[in-house]
Amino acid sequence: MRVGEAELAERQEAGGRVLVVSGRLDVHAAASLWRQMLAAARRPGLCALDARGLSALDSAGAVLLIEAQRAAGGIALIPPELPSARAALERMARGLRAAPLPPPPPAVGPITRIGLFALGVLAAAARRITFLGEVTLAALALARRPWGLRRQELLRHLEEAGTRAFGLCVLLGTLLGIILAFQSSIPMRKFGAELFIPQLVGIALLRELGALMAAIILAGRSGSAFAAELGTMRVNEEIDALTTMGIDPLPWLILPRILAAMLVMPVLALVVNLTGLVGMGVVMGGLGVPAGLVIAQLQQWVEVKDLLGGLFKAAMFGLVIGIIGCRCGMRAGGGPRAVGDAATAAVVGSIVAVVMMDGLFALLFFRLGW
Amino acid sequence: MAGEGAADPEILVEAQGIAMRFGEQTLFEGVSFTVRRGEIFVILGASGCGKSTLLKILIGLYPPSSGRALVLGEELCRLTGRRRLAALSRIGVMWQQGALLGSLDVLSNVALPMEQHTALPPEAREAIARAKLGLVGLGDALRKLPAELSGGMLKRAGIARALALDPEVLFLDEPGAGLDPVTSAGLDRLILTLARESGTTFVVVTHELASILAIGDRCVMLDRQARGIIAQGDPRRLREECDIPAVRAFFRREAA
Numbered sequence: 001m002r003v004g005e006a007e008l009a010e011r012q013e014a015g016g017r018v019l020v021v022s023g024r025l026d027v028h029a030a031a032s033l034w035r036q037m038l039a040a041a042r043r044p045g046l047c048a049l050d051a052r053g054l055s056a057l058d059s060a061g062a063v064l065l066i067e068a069q070r071a072a073g074g075i076a077l078i079p080p081e082l083p084s085a086r087a088a089l090e091r092m093a094r095g096l097r098a099a100p101l102p103p104p105p106p107a108v109g110p111i112t113r114i115g116l117f118a119l120g121v122l123a124a125a126a127r128r129i130t131f132l133g134e135v136t137l138a139a140l141a142l143a144r145r146p147w148g149l150r151r152q153e154l155l156r157h158l159e160e161a162g163t164r165a166f167g168l169c170v171l172l173g174t175l176l177g178i179i180l181a182f183q184s185s186i187p188m189r190k191f192g193a194e195l196f197i198p199q200l201v202g203i204a205l206l207r208e209l210g211a212l213m214a215a216i217i218l219a220g221r222s223g224s225a226f227a228a229e230l231g232t233m234r235v236n237e238e239i240d241a242l243t244t245m246g247i248d249p250l251p252w253l254i255l256p257r258i259l260a261a262m263l264v265m266p267v268l269a270l271v272v273n274l275t276g277l278v279g280m281g282v283v284m285g286g287l288g289v290p291a292g293l294v295i296a297q298l299q300q301w302v303e304v305k306d307l308l309g310g311l312f313k314a315a316m317f318g319l320v321i322g323i324i325g326c327r328c329g330m331r332a333g334g335g336p337r338a339v340g341d342a343a344t345a346a347v348v349g350s351i352v353a354v355v356m357m358d359g360l361f362a363l364l365f366f367r368l369g370w
Numbered sequence: 371m372a373g374e375g376a377a378d379p380e381i382l383v384e385a386q387g388i389a390m391r392f393g394e395q396t397l398f399e400g401v402s403f404t405v406r407r408g409e410i411f412v413i414l415g416a417s418g419c420g421k422s423t424l425l426k427i428l429i430g431l432y433p434p435s436s437g438r439a440l441v442l443g444e445e446l447c448r449l450t451g452r453r454r455l456a457a458l459s460r461i462g463v464m465w466q467q468g469a470l471l472g473s474l475d476v477l478s479n480v481a482l483p484m485e486q487h488t489a490l491p492p493e494a495r496e497a498i499a500r501a502k503l504g505l506v507g508l509g510d511a512l513r514k515l516p517a518e519l520s521g522g523m524l525k526r527a528g529i530a531r532a533l534a535l536d537p538e539v540l541f542l543d544e545p546g547a548g549l550d551p552v553t554s555a556g557l558d559r560l561i562l563t564l565a566r567e568s569g570t571t572f573v574v575v576t577h578e579l580a581s582i583l584a585i586g587d588r589c590v591m592l593d594r595q596a597r598g599i600i601a602q603g604d605p606r607r608l609r610e611e612c613d614i615p616a617v618r619a620f621f622r623r624e625a626a
């Protein structure tokens with residue numbers, strides 16, 4: 001049988017069959033002959049592999065010969081006569097001897113796997129709690145010596161997380177107000193209850209959506225940035241360098257970020273709230289409700305404690321986003337994907353944590369009658 | 371200078387008056403040399419003189435500002451489609467940092483060129499990749515991810531990947547840089563073995579004196595001030611005989 005320029009044949013000898021390969025066994029011939037030759041080598045009764053007639057052999061062909069010899073149970077391999085082909089065969093045999101097939105990973109039963117999973121979850125929880133504890137201790141230490149905080153860092157992060165998010169908050173807040181007012185106007189008009197739209201939108205925004213929208217903005221912009229920056233520093237051994245200089249990375253790198261996230265969040269939420277109310281006012285104007293009436297409605301129904309409750313939640317969201325972002329960055333491992341993974345984990349973790357916390361706050365405020 | 375059709379098959383790489391400019395700044399100009407089959411050709415020079423840039427021009431990643439770079443008789447940067455793939459399957463490149471794909475283990479990285487260029491079945495690709503990794507001394511790191519390897523191991527894995535298709539010309543960017551002398555000497559020995567045993571032609575960029583003298587058959591030296599080649603020839607003779615100050619300083623490790 002002839003493929004390309006290599007040929008595979010069999011010959012009967014006293015000891016058994018001999019598989020004869022001849023011609024040019026290059027990578028393309030090897031590609032088309034590979035499975036066929038290994039199948040022929042596995043058939044019982046083979047006593048030798050004859051490669052004397054090869055006129056060319058590259059490393060793919062050489063590996064094919066060696067694999068065929070192994071598949072046939074280590075029968076004799078008569079090497080090619082061409083010196084360069086023999087050298088290639090010897091070289092690849094050397095390479096394969098130096099790189100034995102790694103043993104397959106030990107099989108893990110389903111019960112063991114569940115156990116390992118549970119242990120992994122517990123270990124992860126322990127690491128999180130440890131980090132939380134370290135941050136708390138560092139924050140307490142800082143409260144005793146507030147001048148130990150790096151003011152420059154704090155200002156930089158306030159600017160990054162706050163000032164630069166301002167435009168986005170204005171845009172998304174206005175749109176949110178417009179959408180809420182418009183969507184609620186459709187059912188409300190059926191009952192002639194347009195006048196209650198300001199109350200509905202106002203309470204929804206101030207108590208819930210302002211803080212939530214600000215949290216999503218902060219998680220996407222700054223939580224991911226914290227994780228990416230710290231992850232890059234971790235990968236570049238900058239954090240190790242700080243530690244060996246005797247500088248604790250917690251007050252130096254992490255507390256300014258967490259503090260900045262916590263401080264900017266109420267402001268961002270306030271911006272979303274106010275621009276949302278303006279957006280709602282625009283829709284009300286379109287519905288023919290005068291601005292004075294909208295303001296009167298808001299004054300009558302929306303209380304300062306609604307606003308304060310929302311802003312308090314926003315600060316807590318900021319704290320959590322800051323902690324999660326920094327932890328994801330500090331935990332980044334080695335490797336090229338580490339930084340990207342850390343940023344993704346920070347955003348996903350922050351949003352999940354914020355929504356879960358929002359649920360807890362809803363319960364808490366309800367119990368407190370807030 | 372040979373015309374396009376009458377290229378000498380023994381000349382595998384040829385630079386014809388290559389110049390490279392970035393905006394106003396000229397990195398080098400008038401760079402010409404030929405590399406013959408089976409040679410280990412060294413491009414040397416101080417950091418930042420444009421060695422990596424020249425290498426990228428040769429393998430067709432950057433078009434030169436003027437001049438031509440011929441590899442296996444073709445201008446790689448002008449080829450397209452099938453001819454480009456065919457030419458690329460005949461050269462191999464080892465990058466300065468190895469440039470292995472971080473999401474694949476070492477074995478899959480080495481098998482990748484075979485997946486692109488040949489019809490070998492997966493088990494065949496794996497066996498061949500295994501043999502190449504054994505040759506460069508990485509037989510016990512087959513399933514490791516690049517992130518788990520040291521600098522020297524990354525470079526050796528990079529060589530194994532460059533060797534995957536038995537290339538006729540192998541381009542290496544700073545094989546010894548950042549390695550300890552023993553590992554670096556091991557790489558030099560590997561390059562020499564490959565050149566002597568399989569007749570592969572090498573174009574090696576380096577500034578490691580020991581490795582230039584150990585492996586180089588011929589070399590060109592680039593210089594940043596002179597914006598081009600300031601010396602060429604057998605590195606051992608350059609060391610003994612050349613009296614251009616920059617070349618002497620380089621070979622005697624003197625500060626300029």
Ligand SMILES: Nc1ncnc2c1ncn2[C@@H]1O[C@H](COP(=O)(O)OP(=O)(O)O)[C@@H](O)[C@H]1O
Pocket residue numbers: 392397415416417418419420421422423424
């Ligand atoms: N894309 C580019 N744009 C502008 N300058 C470049 C670019 N690529 C390289 N250079 C410049 O070319 C010089 C040589 O770079 P390189 O070829 O990497 O040097 P070497 O490898 O010899 O150390 C450097 O000074 C760099 O600033």
Ligand SMILES: [Mg+2]
Pocket residue numbers: 421422423466543544
């Ligand atoms: Mg370089």
